[in-house]
Amino acid sequence: MKILAVGRNYVEHIAELNNEKPDQPVIFSKPETAILKNNEPFYYPAFSQDIHHEVEIVLKISKIGKNIEEKFAHKYYDEIGLGIDFTARDIQSKLKAKGLPWDLAKGFNDSAPISEFISKEGIEMNNLNFSLDINGERKQTGNTSMMLYTFDYLISFISQYFTLKTGDLIFTGTPAGVSAVKIGDRLVGKIEDKVMLDFEIK
Numbered sequence: 001m002k003i004l005a006v007g008r009n010y011v012e013h014i015a016e017l018n019n020e021k022p023d024q025p026v027i028f029s030k031p032e033t034a035i036l037k038n039n040e041p042f043y044y045p046a047f048s049q050d051i052h053h054e055v056e057i058v059l060k061i062s063k064i065g066k067n068i069e070e071k072f073a074h075k076y077y078d079e080i081g082l083g084i085d086f087t088a089r090d091i092q093s094k095l096k097a098k099g100l101p102w103d104l105a106k107g108f109n110d111s112a113p114i115s116e117f118i119s120k121e122g123i124e125m126n127n128l129n130f131s132l133d134i135n136g137e138r139k140q141t142g143n144t145s146m147m148l149y150t151f152d153y154l155i156s157f158i159s160q161y162f163t164l165k166t167g168d169l170i171f172t173g174t175p176a177g178v179s180a181v182k183i184g185d186r187l188v189g190k191i192e193d194k195v196m197l198d199f200e201i202k
């Protein structure tokens with residue numbers, strides 16, 4: 001399986017990092033070894049002093065497809081979850097300044113904690129609230145109506161370049177409020193009022 005991720009999909013987050021609004025989706029990938037499941041702790045890596053949380057809605061692809069038309073894209077995912085796109089911001093800033101790929105900053109081990117997945121049945125996908133609390137304090141809130149590119153558009157766009165296969169995951173971008181985590185922090189992520197993620201930084 002593969003993990004594809006979208007950068008710069010929420011306007012207020014683009015502004016907080018002083019990035020330009022993209023004229024097409026910004027896509028990157030993480031390797032399978034980035035996945036962290038079952039609320040296992042995240043161990044702070046030695047190579048960074050500035051790991052940021054980015055809470056994101058994650059789509060799980062339910063059937064193989066490529067060149068998917070936007071109007072059919074909703075048929076290619078049945079379940080959604082919540083994920084954290086952990087980012088070594090210090091490393092990413094250096095790479096960005098040189099115009100180099102982000103892999104070291106985004107794809108390292110355990111950089112993609114994911115929740116259990118829930119059926120999208122009955123969920124209004126383009127008006128969905130999600131949030132992240134750290135140590136009981138609200139850090140990020142998002143609503144999918146604020147995305148520059150909808151889930152269906154993203155699936156259509158991505159599938160022009162990458163054949164999507166059953167079980168592939170798409171991280172759909174983070175809203176504003178990203179900040180550094182530290183050892184001892186407890187991260188709790190919700191979709192609407194449902195706790196999806198609850199784990200510690202060690």
Ligand code: MG
Nearest residue numbers: 054085173174
């Ligand atoms: Mg992200």
